[in-house]
Amino acid sequence: xxxxxxxxxxxxxxxxxxxxxxxxxxxxxxxxxTMIDGWCRALELRDIESxxxxxxxxxxxxxxxxxxxxxxxxxxNIRRGALLHDIGKMAIxxxxxxxxxxxxxEEWEVMRKHPEYAxxxxxxxxxxxxxxxIPYCHHEKWDGTGYPRGLKGEEIPLAARVFAFADVFDALxxxxxxxxxxxxxxxxxxxxTNSGKHFEPxxxxxxxxxxxxxxxxxxxxxx
Numbered sequence: 001x002x003x004x005x006x007x008x009x010x011x012x013x014x015x016x017x018x019x020x021x022x023x024x025x026x027x028x029x030x031x032x033x034t035m036i037d038g039w040c041r042a043l044e045l046r047d048i049e050s051x052x053x054x055x056x057x058x059x060x061x062x063x064x065x066x067x068x069x070x071x072x073x074x075x076x077n078i079r080r081g082a083l084l085h086d087i088g089k090m091a092i093x094x095x096x097x098x099x100x101x102x103x104x105x106e107e108w109e110v111m112r113k114h115p116e117y118a119x120x121x122x123x124x125x126x127x128x129x130x131x132x133x134i135p136y137c138h139h140e141k142w143d144g145t146g147y148p149r150g151l152k153g154e155e156i157p158l159a160a161r162v163f164a165f166a167d168v169f170d171a172l173x174x175x176x177x178x179x180x181x182x183x184x185x186x187x188x189x190x191x192x193t194n195s196g197k198h199f200e201p202x203x204x205x206x207x208x209x210x211x212x213x214x215x216x217x218x219x220x221x222x223x
Contacts, residue, residue, distance in 0.1 A: 032127055033080070040083050043090070046097070053170060058082035060166040061134075061159075067206050068162060078159055081134030085163065088118030088135065112147045115139055133157035138164050141198045153200075161200045165191075165207065168198070184211075 040054050061082040062075055070078065089097055092114055096107050103111060118135035122128045137151065137160035144152030146164075156164075172182045172190060182190070188211070195204040 028127070029076075036080055036083050039087060043086055046094075053174065054083060054086070056174075057085070057163070057166050057170045060170060061163045064166055064203070064207065064210070065159065065162050067210055068158070068203060070158065070162070074159070077131040078134070078162075080128065080131035081159060082163055082166075084118065084122065084128070084131065084135050085138050085167070086114065086118075086135075087121060088114030088116065090121070091117040112139070115148050133159045134163045136160075138167060140164070142200050143197045145197075156200075161203055165199050165203050169207075 044052075044054060058079055062079055065075065065078050066072075092111060096103065096111055099107070115136050115138065119132065122132055122135060134157075137149075137157055140146035140149065140151040140156045140160060141164070142153060142156070142161070144150055146156075169187065169191070172187050173184075175181045188208075191199065191204055191207070195201045
């Protein structure tokens with residue numbers, strides 16, 4: 001595992017090339033964003049079951065982030081963080097990531113390390129540090145039962161609270177080999193049940209207003 005993690009981190013060496021370029025800020029920003037898109041595509045090609053998930057959940061996250069009042073200046077970092085949310089899985093062995101059966105508790109222990117791997121990979125990259133909240137904290141839960149740090153309530157960065165909601169919403173609405181996407185009413189019930197547990201209640205309240213109003217594109221899961 002340490003060797004795989006090291007290999008994944010080394011794969012970020014191209015970032016150093018970008019940072020050493022004598023380019024304009026806009027050119028560098030465009031180059032970073034192109035590279036991020038490439039990393040995301042590589043991850044989805046590795047785990048074909050999640051194809052399309054990253055782009056959908058990124059769109060939902062940006063949409064919901066605006067609705068909860070996150071400033072427009074933060075949106076580029078929200079988008080980058082959402083796109084990179086599973087980058088730590090580069091350090092997870094294929095035997096676990098692609099396992100068709102349920103993971104054992106020991107295997108889950110390894111899988112739960114992917115937010116920490118994301119932190120280790122991205123933190124040395126100055127340009128991406130402002131986007132770290134989502135990759136590092138998207139599995140934290142409002143009631144403190146999440147991982148990797150067991151953060152609770154507003155200890156969890158707002159971007160990660162919004163993303164955690166969008167991530168689960170897309171997973172429930174989408175067809176996967178092991179389950180069909182849930183109907184809207186079942187998703188609503190699950191979300192309401194987990195308000196104050198997995199999800200921040202205020203994020204749930206905003207979502208419910210969006211789902212029932214004229215901007216109810218959310219109900220279609222952005223498909």
